[in-house]
Amino acid sequence: MIKLENVSKSIKGKTVIDGITQTFHGGITYGLKGINGSGKTMLMRLISGLIYPTAGRIEIRGKELGKDLSFPENLGLLIENPAFLDTYTGFDNLWLLASLNNKVGKTEVREALLKTGLNPEDRRKYKKYSLGMKQRLGIAAAIMEKPQILILDEPLNALDAEGVALFDKIIREEKEKGTLIILSCHEEEKLREYSDVILTMENGKIKNREEL
């Protein structure tokens, strides 16, 4: 469970998140909706521990982010554009990250790549990847450690029809596992398809909550 209590964030004097209080429960998929600059990505960054709130507190399973926790444990993350090391292959990039905390082995890394339609044996460097392949690798990185919290910002960016179908399957599997998913997507139809709850954001605030 993730609990936000009156969370605000200002960057260079501008308020980007304004007093959000919201609880996210495990096993539910939350879709974030809103125009560009409404605060969707910033909210995801705050929950991921990538940035710290200016005011308020974020609790993850009773532990305060930034105080008791430096980052949420069991988190899978894809925020904005995927970013990996240009001179490494897709597999090597994921393995380098997976080896940091030793939660999974090479088999799980291979499985994650296959789930997104990438070939683990592909020796091409990341810099040679197309935009769609980069996005798939970003999704694979997010799911490879079997996270309990999955945060996906515009996961359908640059994906072709096959990529979207594979992503649909991934989301179904994650929901079945009881993963807490928070995602944003510009395609409202898709957002509704994936989500159990839609949170509409405006000017850094959650303006509306809709249960589907």
Place this chain on the structure above:
Amino acid sequence: MAAKCIKNEMRKALFSKASLITYLLSFSLVIYHTVTKAEIYNEFYTAYQTGEVQGNPMITAVSLYCNWLGADVTSFATSAFFFLFPIIAVMPYGWSMAGEIKSGYTKNVISRIPRKVYFFSKYFAAFVSGALAVMIPLLLSFLLMSLVLPALHMENIYPYGVIGERSMWAELYYSNPFLYSMLYVLLDGIFSGLTACISMAFAFFTRSQVSVVLMPFFLMLLLDYIDTNVLPGWELSPVRFLQALPVVNERSGVIDLAFCLAFAVFTLGIILYKERKYEAL
């Protein structure tokens, strides 16, 4: 977790194209220096054997200890190496923090391990890669030159290769010049490692990788300007005080120590601050 992160960072630092280019550049200088010195020594030795050298041959002028890359104050290669050392130190990995912040790669790491582990692993890798990038060419030069030149003990009765008695490690220079030379390789390595760390720390304040690579270079140029025009005689310029033989002034070693301490405090201070405050925007 920390050991794994350090291992990953070291792998990224040592097996990169940037490292390869840096070593090719510095090895070229080493080879050029060795070949040039071998030719000069060959001419001298031939003239010495045939009796063309008149008067005192001042034989220690051709000693290994005042002619290897780290101590040869008269050669182009030494001047170029120490002029370029901030870039040589930074190029293998000092810039990587800037690259990873700019690309957004840091998000992948700080969502898996604490910032403290990531930043200190990167600091360690930047330090080691910077130190090795300067120490390995210097050691290679010492080895290659030792194949060419005689390792004659230095004497202070000749005008070549002399250091004043108040200079740092002066006694060692005359009694154990090998150890003296190796201590300078170590000093240069520590200083270069810290120079790479300056670049890493600077990465938190700019998104330009070019600025991050060039910043220590311009800092050294500034210090050289101050040394030459504002405070002459202080040996403030690393371009000079990293060379094993002082050109003009005696050198106490206090400046070397002060710079190393200042660089270490400055860079570690920034890392400690950023470990608590860094945000992946």
